[in-house]
Amino acid sequence: MSGLPHIDNIVFELTEACNQCCRFCYNYWRDGSTPLPPPDPRLVRRTLRKLLSQASVGTISFSGGEPMLLRNIHDLALRARFKGARVNVLTNGGLLTEDAIANFKSIGVGAVQIPLLSAEEAVHDYLTQVPGSWKKAVDATRRAVEAFGKGAFTVLVITRVNAPGIPETLRLIDRLGIRGVMVNRFNLGGMGLKNLRELELDRDTLHKAFADVESFAAAHPDIRFVSGVCTPICVMDPSPYPHIQFTYCTTDFTRRPVTVSFRGDVRFCNHSPHVLGNIYDRPVGEILTDPEIIARYAEIPDHCRDCKLLKRCNGGCRAASEQVFGTFSRPDPLLKI
């Protein structure tokens, strides 16, 4: 696609609404205080069209909120596929019917990711606050594996509530046929801030959780484990967990998931609440290369200035700092644990 800037990875938020109310939900707009606006299929379509006219996109991940609430999600996926983008769907699985999966498959959607929080129905449903959600997630996972094979992924968000059950949860995930698992430690933000006391991981629980994942991963080399939320290395050194791939944050937009909402707001990533600009006002490429914006993300936290690990760790998840402290210039709030 000549002339257009290329963005490798975009998280496109189709809606703020969701049919679950997860206690750990990091979405910055979710604090339980206001009702969420209903999905707006026409606006989403217009914004997607605008976005794809401004940039060539490698992979676009449909997210939310719950993206399956959009009745035109298949048309949106098809449009993105026509423009040459790979399409992934990040869903809680509650609305992922057999038909929906078959449609995604025929359109050429590459991957579907569904959270599974526990092998115990009661624990999963407690965390999502929706009775019956575990059963739906398990059924959807089964169907996704059948249709997508290695393109079916699970995300396991590790909180203090479900950490003790990790070995059983991983056994269930294995039995369902999943071959790619994101193990994301609870990251501060959104509803999670309301439920901090209950969910927050102390160092021992965090290390034990990753040790459990590591020993399962070592025994199951056919399953790939990725830690998708970067954790400050001074809080958790990844070297004892060689079978888990740890990702680290980068301010380089060509190597991280830039986030665009259905309104056209552009953000650093899906965890960040700070809007950099809107694609209806300026093209996305211009927003992402704006020197002022680049300078904002070049700031180094004082605490990390002399750290030898800075280049790799970058101060942890600083979108969490934005949510907790209102600034990107402080290190990950996890440092206090």
Ligand code: SF4
């Ligand atoms: S974590 Fe996902 S499924 Fe849960 S409330 Fe948030 S957007 Fe919905």
Ligand code: SF4
């Ligand atoms: S860069 Fe900062 S957060 Fe990361 S290891 Fe160093 S001191 Fe810790």
Ligand code: SF4
């Ligand atoms: S700021 Fe946090 S959530 Fe955002 S890309 Fe970096 S590690 Fe991921």
